[in-house]
Amino acid sequence: LGDYNNFKNAGNYDNDSIDVTMLTNDPIVNIIENRGIHIFTSGGEWSTNEDLRPDGIAITPNTKNGSYSQVVPVIISGTVCYIEKNRRSLLSYVYDYNQASYVSNNLSLFTDLIQKPISMDVEINSSEDKGDFIYLVLDDGTALVCCVVLDQNIMSISKIVVNGKIVDVCCLKDETYFLVERDGLHYIEKIDEVYTDFTRKVYMSGNEISGLSDFNGNYIYIYNNEKDYVKKYYVTSGTVDLD
Numbered sequence: 001l002g003d004y005n006n007f008k009n010a011g012n013y014d015n016d017s018i019d020v021t022m023l024t025n026d027p028i029v030n031i032i033e034n035r036g037i038h039i040f041t042s043g044g045e046w047s048t049n050e051d052l053r054p055d056g057i058a059i060t061p062n063t064k065n066g067s068y069s070q071v072v073p074v075i076i077s078g079t080v081c082y083i084e085k086n087r088r089s090l091l092s093y094v095y096d097y098n099q100a101s102y103v104s105n106n107l108s109l110f111t112d113l114i115q116k117p118i119s120m121d122v123e124i125n126s127s128e129d130k131g132d133f134i135y136l137v138l139d140d141g142t143a144l145v146c147c148v149v150l151d152q153n154i155m156s157i158s159k160i161v162v163n164g165k166i167v168d169v170c171c172l173k174d175e176t177y178f179l180v181e182r183d184g185l186h187y188i189e190k191i192d193e194v195y196t197d198f199t200r201k202v203y204m205s206g207n208e209i210s211g212l213s214d215f216n217g218n219y220i221y222i223y224n225n226e227k228d229y230v231k232k233y234y235v236t237s238g239t240v241d242l243d
Contacts, residue, residue, distance in 0.1 A: 012055035020057055022046065029069035034080055038093065038102075040067035042085055045093055047102050062102040065091060074122040076132050079150055081107065083136075087116045090134070090146065107155045113144055114157075121171040135176060141165030143178065162189075163198065163218055204242075213238035 001015055009019040022028075026043035039046040044064045048057055066085030067073070073082035073093075080093040090108040095101070108114050119137040131154060134146040143160040160166070164182030171177075176191040189198065202209055212220070215235040222242070223230050233240040 009054060014053065016054040018052060018054050018057055020059060022059055024061070026066070029067050030073055030082070032073050032075070032080060034075055034078065035095075038073075038080055040073065040082060042066050042069070045082075045102065045104060060101070063093070063104040065104050068117075071117055071120045074120060074134065076122055076124070076134075076148060077150055081120075081122070081134065081148075083114075083117055083120065088112075088114055090114060090136070092150070107146075107148070108157070110155075111157050113159060114138075115140070117144075119168045121169050121176070123171040123174075123176050133171075133176070135169040135171065137166050137169050137178075141167070141181075143169065207242040208239055209242070210239045212240065 007017045009016040022039070022041075024041060024044070024046075026041035028039055028041050030040040032038050032040075036050040037048045037052070039048070039059065043066045045062050045067065046059050047062055048059050068083040068085050068087050071083040071087075073080050075081070078094070082091055082093060083089070084091050089106050091104045092107050093102055093104050096103040114136065116139040117136040118139050121135050123133040123135065125132055131147040131149040134148055136144040136146065138144065141164070142162075143166045144157050145160060147156045147158075148154065162178070162180055164180045164187070166178050167181050167186075168179040169176065170179075178189050178191070180187045180189050187198075200212075202211065209222070212235050216238060217235070219232050219234050220240070221230050221232055222240070231243070233242070
């Protein structure tokens with residue numbers, strides 16, 4: 001007591017550290033707390049009891065899917081969601097009272113969009129008419145947004161492609177940010193339901209839009225003021241000529 005930097009286990013006393021060895025040769029790749037501790041290894045999923053004490057800990061094996069180490073699991077409504085070891089599926093991990101154990105279910109069974117994710121975060125929505133959003137960054141520089149309503153078995157996925165390469169995602173309360181690599185630089189860009197941070201509002205006369213030198217050599221999308229018209233144009237010399 002009072003020795004805050006001492007993590008030794010002297011004899012499984014109440015103020016000792018918890019020191020336990022799991023009966024597996026699979027390395028631990030992720031640990032997350034959710035009514036006990038859930039331990040994800042490269043070959044299976046394990047859980048501890050909720051009342052953890054140095055002299056009273058049990059680690060139970062549950063499923064044998066295996067978890068990908070670089071993507072940290074997230075929690076939605078008490079359900080842990082994780083990426084399986086082959087990086088092709090998004091799985092849920094939740095207690096099943098009929099089986100008296102934790103089970104894993106494939107949330108992405110009807111899609112092949114999940115291809116080698118490297119980062120994941122979740123935007124929790126309290127609105128009754130809006131699901132939670134899981135954002136997955138893929139190693140090809142694109143991202144996925146998965147609308148999830150677990151109690152209704154709803155899982156819908158859309159792909160996000162930006163001008164550049166998405167390398168990470170972070171959800172903070174009501175705001176979600178992407179880290180985007182573009183032309184050797186990194187940008188922090190906030191998700192918006194209508195526009196991106198790379199959106200510009202311009203006024204024009206005639207059919208030429210100028211002042212677009214930042215977009216030279218790239219395609220841009222042009223909307224009118226009512227957002228009901230869109231067309232893609234290629235920018236040269238900082239200008240585009242509309243049809």
